[in-house]
Amino acid sequence: MKSKDDLIMKLQGDLKSHKAKVEIAEREKLSLQKEMAQKGQEVRDKNDNTAMGLLGQGDNASQKFEDKEMIDGQVSFLNSVIVDMQRKNEQLMARVQALEGSTVPAEPPLFNGRKARAVAPRLFCDICDVFDAHDTEDCPRQSVEPDVPPSSKKVPPPPRPYCEICEVFGHTTENCDEEETF
Secondary structure, eight states: OHHHHHHHHHHHHHHHHHHHHHHHHHHHHHHHHHHHHHHHHHHHHHHHHSOTTOSSHHHHHHHHHHHHHHHHHHHHHHHHHHHHHHHHHHHHHHHHHHHHHOOSOOOOOEETTEEOOOOOOOOEETTTTEESSOOGGGOGGGGSOTTSOGGGGOOOOOOOOEETTTTEETSOSTTOOHHHHO
């Protein structure tokens, strides 16, 4: 039940942020439309005031036309952004309403007629590079001093007793019964 409430709160937060973005985009759209109208009026005024045979004014008029086309492109882009945000807004509103209205927890989707089961994450140690033994945080090698290489910690095995008379391991020469040998 808590996860459902958390999801609703998250979706409402997303909805608020999308609404704010839509409002900002609409404000930008209005300001660009005003700027476009102003530039269009300036171009019309220049065309009205300019005589047909004057040279040099064509560059200014073409610049104004390019500005107008650029502003038109920005307006169409912002319109598409607004439409996308409104669509997302509507989807989020539908999800919020569905979650607020439903009292039965949603079941996971079925795959080939069977419910999908949650797979427990496997333990993995980045230090030892081993699965399922322990986690990196629980690694016994973390407490090992890094200056001492692991091979230097090995203790040599105790010497094995060897008899030079019998040439056999298991007893020393001092303990050898020579009569049994021959």
